[in-house]
Amino acid sequence: DVKVTQSSRYLVKRTGEKVFLECVQDMDHENMFWYRQDPGLGLRLIYFSYDVKMKEKGDIPEGYSVSREKKERFSLILESASTNQTSMYLCASTKPTGVGTDTQYFGPGTRLTVL
Amino acid sequence: AQTVTQSQPEMSVQEAETVTLSCTYDTSESDYYLFWYKQPPSRQMILVIRQEAYKQQNATENRFSVNFQKAAKSFSLKISDSQLGDAAMYFCAYRSGGGNEKLTFGTGTRLTIIP
Numbered sequence: 001d002v003k004v005t006q007s008s009r010y011l012v013k014r015t016g017e018k019v020f021l022e023c024v025q026d027m028d029h030e031n032m033f034w035y036r037q038d039p040g041l042g043l044r045l046i047y048f049s050y051d052v053k054m055k056e057k058g059d060i061p062e063g064y065s066v067s068r069e070k071k072e073r074f075s076l077i078l079e080s081a082s083t084n085q086t087s088m089y090l091c092a093s094t095k096p097t098g099v100g101t102d103t104q105y106f107g108p109g110t111r112l113t114v115l
Numbered sequence: 116a117q118t119v120t121q122s123q124p125e126m127s128v129q130e131a132e133t134v135t136l137s138c139t140y141d142t143s144e145s146d147y148y149l150f151w152y153k154q155p156p157s158r159q160m161i162l163v164i165r166q167e168a169y170k171q172q173n174a175t176e177n178r179f180s181v182n183f184q185k186a187a188k189s190f191s192l193k194i195s196d197s198q199l200g201d202a203a204m205y206f207c208a209y210r211s212g213g214g215n216e217k218l219t220f221g222t223g224t225r226l227t228i229i230p
Contacts (some may be wrong), residue, residue, distance in 0.1 A: 039220055048217065103165075
């Protein structure tokens, strides 16, 4: 079974703090993704990575950065947290097969509150 | 850019009955893939069913089936014999047929099962 884990289920931070959200997958997947999920907006892609040290911006990258130093780990960084970054953050991974219908495997999510 | 629309924020169905969740999408591409993901309360998002746009036959997975209408750009999910465990948020997602692994999600439909 593919397992995608995230470092925290719940996190509370103060405005201006630097925040690290960690995601680890154990199935040697090349691709990893960070989404944020907000009511009425669905999931929106923040960043994704298709290899170690490679990254691409998603639809809403402003205020975020990412790091992928090892294949199994993909970190999302909020350089200076703001209240409008209060959200549920979901990590996902997938192994590209060239078929197109590759399943994305999701972590349990981190609910971040910025006060 | 592609968009995915789920026009039903909430749906409910009596246990053992059938329910259909709607999804429409907008794209100028001819090669793409469509997915339905399920997010149970406080649990991880999982894939329910997927469809290749080039296939005319509708995908089925046990009690779950889709009605894929390519010309109408519609991709509805039918759940037969609804069970309490089907209660969840359901997200429709689109993926381009190119090498990009990105998914574009709809805003979700919350399904309640009435015992």
